[in-house]
Amino acid sequence: MWFRTAVVVPGELTLSTLGSSFDTVLAVYTGAPMGGLFPVAANDQAPGGGPWSTVTFTATPGTTYWVAVDGRNGERGDGVLTPAFSPTDPVSNDLFAAAITIDPDRSQLFETHTRGATHEPSEPAHAGASGAASAWWRFTAPVDGLLVVSTQGSAFPTVLAAYTGASLDSLVHVASHGEGAHSQLALQVVADTTYHVAVDGRAPDAITGTGGVQLHTAFIADGADRFDPLPTPLRLIDTRPELMGVVESADVGTPMAAGAVVRIDVSGVPALAGAATIAVNLTTVNQVATGFVQAYPCASVGDPAPPTAALNYSANAVVANSALVGLVADGFCVRSSQVAHLVIDAVGSFAGTTTYQPLPTPARLVDTRPELSGLSSTVDETTPLAAGEVRRYMVPHAGGLPEPSQYTAVAVNIAAVAPSTSGFVKAWPCETAATPAPATSVLNMRAGNNTGNAGMLGLASSGFCVQASTTTHLVVDVTGVFVRQASAVSNQRPLRLLDTRPLEMGIVEFGSGTDAAAPLVAGQVMVLSIPGYAGVPDQGVASAAVVNITAVGNTATGYLTVWPCDGPTSAPPTVSTLNFRPGAATSNGALVGLSGATVCVMASNSTHLVVDVTGWHAAGSV
Known part of the structure; x- marks a missing residue:
């Protein structure tokens, strides 16, 4: 039997097969089962000569450990694997007075634990739970705004509670939450007010009521512009014959000439008119040579192009890349260094610049x-x-x-x-x-x-x-x-949401306990629930997720389309998010709206899919 585990903080991890119905052997590895394993610890007989096995080793955050339980001399039966973890460092914010400060200027991911923590005299029952041990954070609002805190990724069922007040004896309850897979609060906070946030366990015992804690935090000032994702991505222009976008008054039908500049005017698109910035996906098709595309704000085609590129392409390939492009008088310019057909899809916009x-x-x-x-x-x-x-x-x-x-x-x-x-x-x-x-x-x-x-x-x-x-x-x-x-929140580090390759797992797969382990087949619609995972808040707090999509292991040329949806029967829009070809992995960044209950992904040909989350955008109201 194989198991996979990781730790939030460094410490000593003990694994035991005590209670198994057969004589076991136990081994722990790092690395990847398909690409080479490296032994960490192993045991046949536990101390004292019992038929079970036990290992103890120092576990490090960021490392995946593969655990194998096997039978000695081919024995079989019912297996039991029990973990016990002792963190290296004590809880630094166990006491109310030692609360860790939350930074209002950037998102944070606190990785800590509550093992060995306590409840102080006169400490309230957070979210009505008796709990086992708490840890504290504090936040002082620089201006009015929204404070978002979530315990996604924590190793045990948690509760969250927020208070005002300078001491435990004077706390005033503001909000609390303790249901579902994790706890989350989205608080409207007042300028110059200090809030205290407590994380506790739902259970009162130290085994199931304490453990590793991941606390995601972000602050969004009132008045900050929101990213406005389109309900369905929209094709603006397609220079290929007999294909048109919404800003084309007539079928262009010819590729862009090398060095030619075209200005795209979106004033006639109600969802985009008046915006300061537009989020687009650029795709080149049938280019005859290696080159690049530039995309930049412009008032006219005579404005100078920048010394930068928005898309790099090779000959005879379909290549896509996303971009945020500023608008001048509802327009932006594109330029291709070589002859190429160009497709531009819009996914959303920012109305202003705050x-x-x-x-x-x-x-x-x-x-x-x-x-x-x-x-x-x-x-x-x-x-x-x-x-x-x-x-x-x-x-x-x-x-x-x-x-x-x-x-x-x-x-x-x-x-x-x-x-x-x-x-x-x-x-x-x-x-x-x-x-x-x-x-x-x-x-x-x-x-x-x-x-x-x-x-x-x-x-x-x-x-x-x-x-x-x-x-x-x-x-x-x-x-x-x-x-x-601002309302755009960048994760402290990218987090893997999904990986359909065998023995590779993202947060969604860890949460369900099931390895996807199979590629998307041609025409298959995969449904993903992004809010509540990989740092993206749920409960309607986020309007869009910032993701990196990768197609890998495909044997034919094709494309992926990603769009907000209400389920697998939702029809895909006539746009693409990523174009892939065999021989190597292909990736593209994307802004994915969360207006539907879920997000759908469809592949035109079979491919494995990897989705990483790098951030999210706050909704207009919560």
Whole structure:
């Protein structure tokens, strides 16, 4: 029998098969069953010579442990596996007076535990539960707004409660929640008021009422613009013959000429007219040579194009990438460096600039190629990233970017240039280059092909890290910034929601206890529930999720469509989110509206699917 486990905080994990009906052997590994396992601990007979097995080892956060229970000499029977975990560090915020401060300027993911914590005299019963032990946080609102806290990912059933008051004896209950798979509060908070938030267990015993805690937090100031996702993604333009988008007065029918600039006017689209920024998916078809597409704010086709790219393509391939593009007088410009058909789909917009501020001209942050540089590179780097190398970059106050203290995330396009082999790139907020990389990627590339992918990238002390699995040059362009306390929330690190490959699991699969383990078949509609998972709040708090979609293991060319839906019978819109081809994984960032009860994904050909969540957008009202 195989089991899989991970820990939220470091500590000593003991596993025992005591109670099994047969003579067992027990082994623990790291790595991947399909790609090589590395032994951590093993045992045949428990101390004292009993027929059960027991192991104890130091477990580290961010590591997946595979646990095998087998029979000695081929024995079989009913197996029992019991874990016991002792965290390395005590609970730092057990006492009300030691509450951890929640930062109003950026989203946070606190990973801690309540093992060994207590209840203080005169401490209330949080959410009406007797509980076992509590941990405390505090938040002082800088302005009126919405505070969102959630215990998604915690290792035991939790309750949440929020109070005002300066001491336990003077607490005034504000809100509480303790039902369902996790606890969540969305509080309308008042400027200059301090709130205390308690996490406790629903059960009163230390075994089921304490454990690892993940607390997701975000603050959204009143008046911040909201992202307005379209109920159904909309095709704006399609230059292919006999295919039209809503802004075409006549069938274009011919590809864009090399170097030609086209201005897209959305004033006639009621859902987009008057917007400050539009979220689009760009796709090139039937291009005859390797090249790139630029997308940028413009008043006319005569406005200069920026020195950046929104999409990199190779010859004779269908290639897609998402982008946030600022509008000038309801319009933006696109330019292709080579002859190519172009398809543009819209998924939503920002009405103003109090959440997302598009740069007047997109800017290049990083370019590792010789004699080329970016704003984040103080010197010409000249050398590509080596396989596994981590580089940290700062986002400066230059090139039209505002003062870094004004924002907490950036909209970027990350491109791998001339990768030596097929592989992937990771990017994440980091204080230093030693900050651990996430288990997710932002870009998948194939050998020799220039490949880009767009997304929301959070910053830590104005910095971010990148790492490539193979040698490649890297280009990072920025198109705008997400201001602090805004309605766009960037996860502290990307979180894997789903992975349909065998023995690879995302949060949804962990929650259900079932490995998807099978690809989507052609025409199949897969239904995903995103709110309540991977840091995205439920209860109507989020209007859209920021995701990275990857197709992998496909044997034929095809596309994926992702859209809000009410179930598997919902008809897909006539748009695509990702175009894939055999030979290597293909990824694309996407903003997915959450107006339906669920999100649907359909593949035109069989492919495995990986979905990573990098952030979310708050709804207009909660």
